[in-house]
Amino acid sequence: MAGGVWCMYVLGAGVRLWLMNSSGASVIAKRVEFSTPLNSWKRVEEGVFLYSQGIPVYSGGVFHETPLCLLISSFLIRSWRAYLPLLFVACDLLTAALLAAVAASYGKKQLIEQKKNVDKYSVDSLPLLLTSESLWSGVVCVSAVYLFCPYTIASCVAQTTTVFDNLVLAAVLAAMVRGYPILFGGLVAVATYQSFYPVCLLVPGIISLVQDKNSTSALLKPLLSFAVSFGLLMMVSVEVAGSWEFLEATYGFILAAPDLTPNIGLFWYFFTEMFEHFRLFFLATFQINAFVYVLPLSIRLRRDPVLLATALLAFTAGLQELPVTGQLMRQTFIVGCMFVSTSVLGPIMYNLWIFSGSANANFYFAVTLAFNTAQIFLVTDLLFAYVKWEYQLTHGSKVEVDGGPGRLTLQ
Secondary structure: OHHHHHHHHHHHHHHHHHHHOOOOHHHHHHOOOOOOOOOOHHHHHHHHHHHHOOOOHHHOOOOOOOHHHHHHHHHHHHHOHHHHHHHHHHHHHHHHHHHHHHHHHHHHHHHHHHHHOHHHOOHHHHHHOOOHHHHHHHHHHHHHHHHHOHHHHHHHHOOOOHHHHHHHHHHHHHHHHHOOHHHHHHHHHHHHHHHOHHHHHHHHHHHHHHHHHOOOHHHHHHHHHHHHHHHHHHHHHHHHHOOOOHHHHOHHHHHHOOOOOOOOOOHHHHHHHOOHHHHHHHHHHHHHHOOOOHHHHHHHOOOOHHHHHHHHHHHHOOOOOOOOOOOOOOOHHHHHHHHHHHHHHHHHHHHHHHHHOOOOHHHHHHHHHHHHHHHHHHHHHHHHHHHHHHHHHHHOOOOEEOOEEOOOOOO
16 A cells, blocks of 8 residues: 555655656646736746846836745745755655655544543444454545646646645644644745734644644744744745845735736636725625635534644635545535536637637636635535534434434534
């Protein structure tokens, strides 16, 4: 089995390197589905060139990465340019390995929890319980899903900075489930520093650490680590950038959404059609929407911080790809078909609109709207599967209310 896992990683690396050296790599790198003003490596290279020439990087509206990213990218481009494809592939493989470690640690905790509560479970709930064999197969599946997901492969081939963001987020989850509060706080600070929204991961992380340690230090350590780390990152950023101007070009760019370049998100279309005097109101509404789910989900999923972190990442990170399956999920086929159809129709509608002129923005937006709807269906189906699994463990597979058949709903 171990040999098969190594072969899987080698194959994942081979697919990425083969595509990077193919004629389609440049096409993928230019696709708006994968490369945006916030993660484009071409923009990073432009920023590094401006920085090397002593030209203010953040005054032109081209570069939107953080100053620390600028400093590291400058070193890599100057000294390791020929090996950059290998770096992107290595980061993707490391992300898959970290996610596998998260799955393994989470599964072990679930096994321990099952042994403690075995007397509370229903007789017909045995097929729903985790076993050592299913734990190992689940760990392998997690790696396989990440390594061979078309979206993660394309992001790596396009050499977007999303690859590094995914690596940091995977490290955050690993530190959370392994119970390292100081490391967790520092990693959340790095993730927040890079893209702002991951700050919400402090909530599931603190819940998980408090449950494991059962002490106030589990609450204070990650918060202090986060605050100190984020403060240090800001100080280094000011030294690199020479001023606080980078705040407007990075976090200001994320929050104000001034760039309306078409992409797979929803902001660009809404704010293209928006009257200017309504812009601030709807902008605040859209941004608050990214965090409004934190409190209710934290209350409902407080016993499962890993699932809570997964759900929050899905909502707050722009509903990006979240490949998960489960035997209690009801909409897997529908969601899968929606992903396949929108992934095919998206580039077609974009080309018809931008290059052929035989369509308009509504065609492409309809596809992106369906794509985001599929993501929402996927997350809600995952949450419903958890609710149903939790109920059937203690009450059995039959749902009855006052002696009659009942139905579970997600509220």
